[in-house]
Every structure is written in structure tokens, then in C-alpha cells.
Amino acid sequence: MYIEYKGDGLAGTAWIGRVHLSKTGKMLYYRDQRFQSLKGGYKANYYDVETGDNYWISGCKKDGDDTLYPGSIEVDEDVREEYWLKIRKKPECVHLKQFRSEGKYSKRRPK
Known part of the structure; x- marks a missing residue:
């Protein structure tokens, strides 16, 4: 899953990592953190249960x-x-621990 911290604004620290669901499906777990849904959301969709960070x-x-x-x-x-x-289907990149994302809004195309 893709996980991005939104506590500092629109662009924050981001990871690709394995997320686990609770049995009820209402809670997500990543590393030592527990996340609960904001039930929608435009720039953030989950919050950290312990810190309240988005x-x-x-x-x-x-x-x-x-x-x-x-x-x-x-x-x-x-x-x-x-x-x-x-x-990603890019075996040549399997050694990479980090990469640069251009972002959804960096390449808007005219219709």
C-alpha cells in the first residue's frame, strides 16, 4: 500500500509498505501504527489513532x-x-529503496 503523512500539509513523507487489516476491516495497521478511516476525505483518508495525525x-x-x-x-x-x-513490472529497479514520484498534479494534460 501507499502511505503518506499529511500532518505537514499536502506533501509529506511517503512509503510503500505492507498494511494489515483488522478482522472487522475498520482498522489498518502499518509498522507500529493503527489507522482509522476518516470516512472519506480529499487530501487525507485515515488518521493515526494515537497521534491524530492525518x-x-x-x-x-x-x-x-x-x-x-x-x-x-x-x-x-x-x-x-x-x-x-x-x-511496477520493473525488475531492473529491484535494488531501489527510494524513488521520485512526479505526482498526480505535475503533468496535467490539456483535453
Whole structure:
């Protein structure tokens, strides 16, 4: 999953990592953090239950442009091979622990 911290504004620290769901599906777990849904949201869709900080958590995009604006994304070690081989289909990048995302809003195309 793609996880981005939104406590500092629109662009924050971002990771690709493995997220686990609670049995009820109402709680997400990543590392030592617990997240609950904001039940919608435009720039953030989950919050950290302990700190109240906002996050955007979603599936990974195949093109790697998960951020809204240009930024760096760290790939957790335990998902790195799976991410580069199965999601991005770029075996030549499997050694990368971090990459630059151009962002959703950096390449708006005229209609």
C-alpha cells in the first residue's frame, strides 16, 4: 500500500509498505501504527489513532505516481521485490529503496 503523512500539509513523507487489516476491516495497521478511516476525505483518508495525525493510504499505482505533488517515496525492505516485480513490472529497479514520484498534479494534460 501507499502511505503518506499529511500532518505537514499536502506533501509529506511517503512509503510503500505492507498494511494489515483488522478482522472487522475498520482498522489498518502499518509498522507500529493503527489507522482509522476518516470516512472519506480529499487530501487525507485515515488518521493515526494515537497521534491524530492525518494520512493518505491507498493501493499502489502501476506508474509510481502515487503522490499528489512531486516527492520522494521510500519502499520498505519487506515489500521491495514484490513492488518492483509485480506492481511496477520493473525488475531492473529491484535494488531501489527510494524513488521520485512526479505526482498526480505535475503533468496535467490539456483535453
